[in-house]
Structure formats: C-alpha cells, structure tokens
Amino acid sequence: EEKPAEWKLRNTHHVLNFYSLPRFDTEPEDDIRKYIGALIGNTVHRSLERHGEWLDSTKDEQLVWIHKMVDVEIGLALAELGEEQASVLSADEIQKIKAQVVKLLDTAKGSEIKPLVIAEGKVEIEFLLPIAGYVIQGRIDKLLNQGGVVEIIDWKTDAGAAKKSIDHHQFQMKLYALALLNCNLIPQEQDFVRARLVLLEHDALHTYEFSKQDLKKFEKELAGKMQEMNQKLLEEVDREELQVLFHAMPDQR
Numbered sequence: 001e002e003k004p005a006e007w008k009l010r011n012t013h014h015v016l017n018f019y020s021l022p023r024f025d026t027e028p029e030d031d032i033r034k035y036i037g038a039l040i041g042n043t044v045h046r047s048l049e050r051h052g053e054w055l056d057s058t059k060d061e062q063l064v065w066i067h068k069m070v071d072v073e074i075g076l077a078l079a080e081l082g083e084e085q086a087s088v089l090s091a092d093e094i095q096k097i098k099a100q101v102v103k104l105l106d107t108a109k110g111s112e113i114k115p116l117v118i119a120e121g122k123v124e125i126e127f128l129l130p131i132a133g134y135v136i137q138g139r140i141d142k143l144l145n146q147g148g149v150v151e152i153i154d155w156k157t158d159a160g161a162a163k164k165s166i167d168h169h170q171f172q173m174k175l176y177a178l179a180l181l182n183c184n185l186i187p188q189e190q191d192f193v194r195a196r197l198v199l200l201e202h203d204a205l206h207t208y209e210f211s212k213q214d215l216k217k218f219e220k221e222l223a224g225k226m227q228e229m230n231q232k233l234l235e236e237v238d239r240e241e242l243q244v245l246f247h248a249m250p251d252q253r
Contacts, residue, residue: 035077036089036093036097037157038077039070039073039074039077039097040097040100040101040104040157041157042073042077043066043069043070043073043097043101044101044104044105044108044155044157044200045141045155046069046073047066047069047101047105048105048108048117048141048142048155049123049124051108051117051118053065054066055109055114055117055118062102062105063102066098066101066102066105067098069101070094070097070098070101074089074094074097104157104200104201105200107200107201107203108155108198108200110203112203112205113198113200113203113205116142116144116153116196116198116205119144119146120144121142121143121144121145121153122142122143123141123142123143124139124140124141125139125140125142125143126138126139126140127139127140127176127179127180127183129175129178129179129182131219131222131223131226132222132223132224132226132227132230133226133227133230134226134230136175136179138175138176138179140152140153140154140176140179140180141153141154141155142154142155143180143185148187148189148190149190149194150180150185150186150187150190150193150194151194151195151196152173152176152177152180152193152194152195152196153196153198154169154172154173154176154195154196154197154198155198155200156169156197156198156199156200156201157200157201158199158201159201162199162202162204162206165197165199165202166197166199166206169197170208173195173197173208173210174195174208174210174215174218175222176195177193177195177208177210177215178215178218178219178222180193181193181212181215182219186212191211191212192209192210192211192212193209193210193212193215194207194208194209195207195208195209195210196208
C-alpha cells in the first residue's frame with residue numbers, strides 16, 4: 001500500500017523480511033487484532049523453545065509460568081511500540097490471550113507433537129537467501145536431525161481451517177527448504193528436504209517433502225517473479241519521480 005518511491009527508499013539494500021510486526025498506524029481495530037495474534041504466537045514460540053522450564057511441571061506451575069510469559073511478551077511489545085500504546089489491551093483481552101496460550105501449549109503436550117517439542121535441535125535459525133539481486137531474510141523455528149534426515153519444524157497458531165493453513169504455508173516451507181539447500185545444510189545423500197507444519201489450534205501435524213530438483217525449479221520461478229516485481233517497481237518509481245520533477249519545475253511560459 002506504500003508509494004513505490006517510499007518503498008524503494010526503505011528497501012535500499014534489497015533485504016526482504018518474510019514477516020513484519022503489526023503497527024498501530026492505519027486501521028486500529030485490524031492492527032489490534034493482528035497485535036493480539038502476534039502476542040499469542042510470540043508467547044507460544046518462546047514457551048516451546050524453553051519447554052524444559054514448564055513442560056514437566058504440575059498443572060498449576062505451568063499456568064503460573066505461562067501467565068508470566070504472556071506478561072513478559074506484552075511488556076516487550078509495549079516497550080517496542082511506545083508509551084502511547086500502554087492501554088491498548090484491556091484486562092479482559094489479556095486474560096483471553098493467556099487462556100488461548102494455555103490451550104495451544106496444552107495441545108503441544110500431545111502424543112504426536114510432544115516428541116518434536118522435546119527433541120534436541122537448533123531453534124530460531126536465521127537465514128539470508130539471495131534471489132535475483134534481493135536477499136530474503138527469514139527465521140526457522142526449529143531444525144532437527146532425525147536419523148540423518150534434516151527436518152524443518154514450524155509452529156503455527158492459525159485459527160482458520162487446517163487445509164487452508166496447509167496450503168497457505170506451503171510457499172513459506174518451500175522457501176525455508178530452499179534456504180537450507182543453498183546453505184549446504186542438507187546432507188548429500190538426502191535427496192529431499194522435509195518440513196513439518198505443526199498446527200497447534202487443530203492438534204495436527206502436516207509433513208511436506210520437497211525434492212532437490214523441485215527446489216531448484218522453484219528457485220528459478222521465484223527469481224523470475226522477483227525480476228518482474230522489480231521491473232514494475234522501477235516503472236512505477238520512474239513515473240512518480242517524473243511527476244514530482246514536473247511539479248517542481250517552474251512554469252516558464
């Protein structure tokens with residue numbers, strides 16, 4: 001929704017972030033909804049990273065720990081957004097957030113998902129993926145090595161239909177798989193990259209497997225789309241800059 005010239009100025013180094021934090025600059029109701037969703041997602045992710053501190057505790061101890069985590073995340077978010085946002089959440093909304101986080105983390109203790117939570121692996125792996133003159137920046141929730149097979153684990157707190165989430169996040173998982181492949185993190189003998197989407201709201205686990213050949217084809221297609229995007233962007237910027245220049249010129253008639 002930004003003007004092309006402003007977008008270009010803000011992305012001078014051509015680094016594209018795969019995710020963005022919601023701000024309170026445009027539509028307040030929509031931003032608050034995104035803000036609440038981001039708080040829930042952030043708290044669940046941080047809690048799963050630190051599962052050793054609460055997973056095997058009693059029910060009451062878990063509730064205390066999780067509620068404190070929500071308070072910490074809210075404090076961090078408010079510090080990020082500034083004092084003017086200090087009253088953006090009511091006490092009732094905060095309680096609803098805590099209840100939802102408790103529900104999602106309770107699902108993470110299920111028989112199918114818990115092994116992925118407690119498995120030894122690296123968390124919050126950041127990557128930079130160069131594509132067609134741009135660099136895509138991203139972060140993988142968890143990376144496992146299961147019997148010599150490297151797996152991507154991604155926690156999702158989506159509330160929509162499970163199939164819709166699976167279809168929607170396929171591009172993201174494919175992008176992560178390509179990043180691992182291009183960083184030479186996939187063993188030579190492994191001819192595919194596996195990504196597991198954990199849908200906590202649905203207590204479901206979906207597995208994608210992308211062949212190395214498909215990922216290289218995807219890379220070429222993505223490069224083509226980004227080149228097209230860049231060309232359109234340049235055309236829009238040139239047009240806008242010409243308009244600015246035209247209006248700035250004195251009338252010499």
